Amino acid sequence: MPLNLVLLLLPLSPALAWLPVDDWDSANVTASGGGQDCVCSVFLPDSSFPVDRVQHMQQVTADLRLEVEIQISKLIRYGGRLDAFLSELKDLSIRVVMLESSPDNYVKLDFELLRIELREFEALVFQLKESLNSSSPALDALFAEIHNMSLTVDQLETFDRSNLLVIRIEFAKLQKKLEDCQKEQNLLKPDVGNCNHTGIMSISKPMVLQINAHLNPGYQYGGWGKDSKPVRGSESMYWYGAYNKPAVYEFYLYSDYDKLIQRSSFTHHGLPQGYEGAGSNFVVHGNAVYYQAADPFRMSKLNLTSSVYTHRHITKASQSFSYAYSPDQHLDFSADEEGLWVLYATEEAKGQLVVAKLDEAAFGVEEEWTTSAYKPLAGNAFMACGVMYATRPGDQNTEEIYYAYDTRTRTERYMSVPIQKLQERFVNLHYNPTDQRLYMYNSGYYVSYSVRFNTE
Ligand SMILES: *[C@@H]1O[C@H](CO)[C@@H](O)[C@H](O)[C@H]1NC(C)=O
Ligand SMILES: *[C@@H]1O[C@H](CO)[C@@H](O)[C@H](O)[C@H]1NC(C)=O
Ligand SMILES: *[C@@H]1O[C@H](CO)[C@@H](O)[C@H](O)[C@H]1NC(C)=O
Ligand SMILES: *[C@@H]1O[C@H](CO)[C@@H](O)[C@H](O)[C@H]1NC(C)=O
Numbered sequence: 198m199p200l201n202l203v204l205l206l207l208p209l210s211p212a213l214a215w216l217p218v219d220d221w222d223s224a225n226v227t228a229s230g231g232g233q234d235c236v237c238s239v240f241l242p243d244s245s246f247p248v249d250r251v252q253h254m255q256q257v258t259a260d261l262r263l264e265v266e267i268q269i270s271k272l273i274r275y276g277g278r279l280d281a282f283l284s285e286l287k288d289l290s291i292r293v294v295m296l297e298s299s300p301d302n303y304v305k306l307d308f309e310l311l312r313i314e315l316r317e318f319e320a321l322v323f324q325l326k327e328s329l330n331s332s333s334p335a336l337d338a339l340f341a342e343i344h345n346m347s348l349t350v351d352q353l354e355t356f357d358r359s360n361l362l363v364i365r366i367e368f369a370k371l372q373k374k375l376e377d378c379q380k381e382q383n384l385l386k387p388d389v390g391n392c393n394h395t396g397i398m399s400i401s402k403p404m405v406l407q408i409n410a411h412l413n414p415g416y417q418y419g420g421w422g423k424d425s426k427p428v429r430g431s432e433s434m435y436w437y438g439a440y441n442k443p444a445v446y447e448f449y450l451y452s453d454y455d456k457l458i459q460r461s462s463f464t465h466h467g468l469p470q471g472y473e474g475a476g477s478n479f480v481v482h483g484n485a486v487y488y489q490a491a492d493p494f495r496m497s498k499l500n501l502t503s504s505v506y507t508h509r510h511i512t513k514a515s516q517s518f519s520y521a522y523s524p525d526q527h528l529d530f531s532a533d534e535e536g537l538w539v540l541y542a543t544e545e546a547k548g549q550l551v552v553a554k555l556d557e558a559a560f561g562v563e564e565e566w567t568t569s570a571y572k573p574l575a576g577n578a579f580m581a582c583g584v585m586y587a588t589r590p591g592d593q594n595t596e597e598i599y600y601a602y603d604t605r606t607r608t609e610r611y612m613s614v615p616i617q618k619l620q621e622r623f624v625n626l627h628y629n630p631t632d633q634r635l636y637m638y639n640s641g642y643y644v645s646y647s648v649r650f651n652t653e
């Protein structure tokens with residue numbers, strides 16, 4: 198599926214405001230998530246707003262002004278209100294232009310006010326006729342035109358009633374559908390923090406937010422997500438970092454979803470020389486970034502509160518085995534309901550993934566489990582409820598969670614849960630226990646999925 202065809206709107210309700218006015222006559226909104234697709238369409242009726250009548254009215258207004266100008270030269274001695282008359286007429290024509298140019302203004306247009314102005318106009322011309330004290334064909338025509346314009350306004354209002362009402366009803370229906378969709382998704386969302394289930398059952402369709410904040414599809418190596426154990430006040434924070442090579446130089450933080458979308462970060466951390474990272478599987482946990490330092494090879498923590506760096510060597514972790522699409526990825530940080538983990542392959546385990554639980558305070562390995570997932574064949578791996586899940590490439594648009602290792606029971610199992618991808622290559626697939634979602638950096642795009650656990 199080409200990326201530009203994926204229209205994704207999140208949060209759902211403000212989506213309506215995004216619909217460009219040009220698309221009003223056939224606006225489709227697609228919202229996907231929770232394994233369900235919600236497609237909502239709204240079509241306007243055939244009879245659309247009578248632009249031709251507005252144009253006619255505009256022409257009439259211009260003609261009127263010209264005629265009035267001619268009359269003014271004749272009637273200058275009766276002056277007084279003529280200047281006001283002219284400027285009123287000008288106002289009126291501006292308002293009619295507004296009618297035509299912007300449906301937003303047109304919605305706000307007060308037809309009653311327009312009609313009152315026309316009536317005043319009519320009275321004014323009547324007065325002029327009186328003062329002239331003779332029958333003037335030009336003024337008679339002017340009078341007729343103004344009368345005609347009143348009729349046009351009446352008709353426009355009728356059109357407005359029927360059209361705008363239909364639009365409003367259709368949009369109300371659309372909004373209702375989207376709300377239902379959202380409710381359905383919420384229903385699918387299991388309890389955050391609840392691990393009383395037998396593992397991942399399914400992964401929703403991808404939610405594609407947008408291209409990375411550098412607006413650069415060449416920035417293929419990086420990641421995005423939310424803090425998996427946010428400090429107070431940072432619950433809605435998002436993070437992002439990427440580069441065109443599997444090297445890590447910087448991280449951006451966004452106060453909330455909207456700021457992420459607007460690419461408006463509240464802070465940026467550039468890694469100082471000698472502290473640069475490699476690979477892409479970094480995460481933010483407890484307001485600290487955990488990443489793999491490039492040289493010397495070790496795990497690093499950047500405390501975002503204090504900007505203090507801490508480093509630890511993991512001597513067992515091999516630098517010979519990386520994930521399928523993620524070069525130089527020797528340490529893969531992951532966080533779940535149970536805390537912080539790091540995944541790596543060892544020479545001892547011949548390239549199979551080892552799960553290590555990290556002691557956050559000491560920033561050291563607490564315990565290790567050796568799995569039988571051979572890392573170079575895996576697309577990526579992540580932890581959820583103490584279980585390591587490994588993926589492998591399926592076809593170009595599908596990745597498969599094929600393996601699970603439960604650290605609580607020390608048991609493994611093979612499984613097949615598909616994950617739909619937009620582009621074949623991705624990095625930094627990780628789970629976030631605060632919203633039970635998977636975050637993926639898919640060829641420079643922010644993608645996320647909701648995870649459905651088997652609670653049967
Ligand atoms: C909206 O959806 C309908 C039905 O699926 C389709 O025929 C139409 O082309 C779509 N319009 C747009 C603008 O995508
Ligand atoms: C208007 O015309 C009437 C007769 O047609 C005349 O008696 C009156 O004086 C005129 N008034 C003005 C202001 O010219
Ligand atoms: C009134 O408007 C209609 C079209 O809206 C036009 O055909 C007609 O000639 C107009 N009448 C006058 C007196 O301008
Ligand atoms: C876990 O879920 C099962 C089935 O839904 C239920 O019978 C059991 O009581 C739950 N256990 C706990 C500790 O909530």
Ligand SMILES: *[C@@H]1O[C@H](CO)[C@@H](O)[C@H](O)[C@H]1NC(C)=O
Pocket residue numbers: 482483484485500501502503
């Ligand atoms: C980060 O630094 C702050 C302030 O020194 C400290 O309170 C906090 O525990 C640190 N966080 C981590 C994850 O090390």
